[in-house]
Amino acid sequence: MIEIDGERLNARLDAFAAIGATASGGVNRQALTEGDRQARRLLADLAWKRGFSVFQDPIANLFIHRAGRDDSLPPVMIGSHLDSQPAGGRFDGALGTLSAFEVLESLDDAGIETERPIVVVAWTNEEGCRFAPGCMGSTAFSAGEIPVGWQEKMTTDGVSFADELKVTIKSLQTAQMLPLGFSVHAYFEVHIEQGPSLEASDIPIGVVVGIQGTRWLEVIVKGQTAHAGTTGLSFRRDPLRALAGSLSSLYETIMPADPDARFTVGRISVDPGSVNAIPDEVYCTIDMRHPNPARLDEIEQLARSSIAGEAARQGCVVAISRSFDMAPCTFAADLQQAIERAAAARGFKSTRMMSGAFHDALFVNRIAPAAMVFVPCRDGLSHNEAEHVKPEHAVAGCQVLAHATLLIATGPGRAGS
Structure with a gap:
């Protein structure tokens, strides 16, 4: 068992929501803007203070590495994204990234050593509102290259993707550079449901079976x-x-x-x-x-x-x-089972469900076993400044993520090689 610090997690969500905060309580922290760079720097600083290693790659994906007993093994990767819609909510993406970082901190606090390393990731430009398409970071990571034509993309106000990417990478010069893509044993991502079904059913954990x-x-x-x-x-x-x-x-x-x-x-x-x-x-x-x-x-x-x-x-x-x-995707059965076991062990009701929106997990699923945890959001609202997740649901999602990650990082679970 591992206990996460729920107060710390919710305080972190508040701290990151202040970066790009809007007057209506939402967040405008679009990809590769100064707000996005501030959030990346804050996460990296928190990681360095804990003694974790920080890396980035040519598409500005940010990685935080916690060593395992055998650090040569492919890691269990957990995370999401930090960028937002222009008038977005404070939980879309950030909840998954900060929950993942809380797992690393809680493992450290408890002195738990895992067989495999665990890597937290903050993917670049999941939203795709400033530069299309969305999920740029996970797409490039899974392909091992930045697709032709992306560097020439421009915003409506004439700012180039290539220039903004260069500035973003330079803003974290002390992070070590990695080539695009590496072997991953398994990937978990926590996300708000962005729909009303969990809240309507009073179920705190959705086990995502795939993406339509x-x-x-x-x-x-x-x-x-x-x-x-x-x-x-x-x-x-x-x-x-x-x-x-x-x-x-x-x-x-x-x-x-x-x-x-x-x-x-x-x-x-x-x-x-x-x-x-x-x-x-x-x-x-x-x-x-x-x-x-x-x-x-x-x-x-x-x-x-x-x-x-x-x-x-x-x-x-x-x-x-x-x-x-x-194309639609189906997530790894053993990772779904790990999430269900984790939810049951913590006493949370769970249900299997299909994701109507696509997420970074879909693209990681092309190269490694992946799965997702959904938590309820009020009225199903997302991509909206009124987006809201109850603190106890944020904690539940993080607790399930921690338990499932520990199962896969320490046990003989199949996942990847």
Whole structure:
């Protein structure tokens, strides 16, 4: 058994929430900003004071190493991220990173030696709001390289990813540099659920079995602009009417017929955007999600055929491209079992669940066994300044993380090699 210091954990959450704090109680600490760098420096300073080793890699992933009896063994890695949305909450990412660091401190406080080393990680740019895509740090780590084109990415205000990455790495010059990627025995990540089910069921621990697949489409429907007052129905080629009709059908069909499906239109724009003109062109994005890749194929095909069919009926042409495709993943069974054992040992109810959002664990899962622990958040709110986790739920998630980590770091559990 290992006891974490719940008061220390919640105090740390408060301290990090002050970095980039917003007037409404949230956090604006976007990736590779000065706020992000301040949070990284604070975490590194806390680690150095405890005598842990601190490393970073070429994508600015931050690693804190606690030695094991056999330090040559691949480590158990635990962590999450420190960056936030522009008007984000104080727990998304930070809870997982600070819970992981609390595990290291609690092991040290108790004088517990693990067979394997344990490494805490703070991944770079999980959110993807300042530089797309999200999960840059874990993606590059799992691939062993920074994908071509990332260095040329720019923010809307003309700041380059390459420059901000260079400044961020330089801000921790005393951290040792590592090459991208290394062998990992197992990976655990604590995160807020970002949904309402745990709170509604009064269950403090979610054992995440996997992450559903996600696809993004970009849709352009081209019609013909004309005068709103003089153009009769039979003469109109209205792209907005075509898109609205097809989306209405898709909204009424996809999610009502399949509780595991997700269908969202997140952006829509009309050109030329005049109050008294029929649009010439309409653009939208579609976010589709499902844990079954075959069903995801069906949903995409349904969306494509519905939009194309309605566009043809309205005398319009349509172009649809896929801008993002992330396959679903299943987490390691033995790590899920370790989380369940840990929850039971601490007296916490738990339930297995699928993650609707993607996380760094998905990308680590490509190269090492991974699993996640979810804790409830109030009203399911996340990416929102009102995001809230009860202190006792933060402690429960950290306690389960500590116990599961100890099981895998000291026992003969399969996990990685």
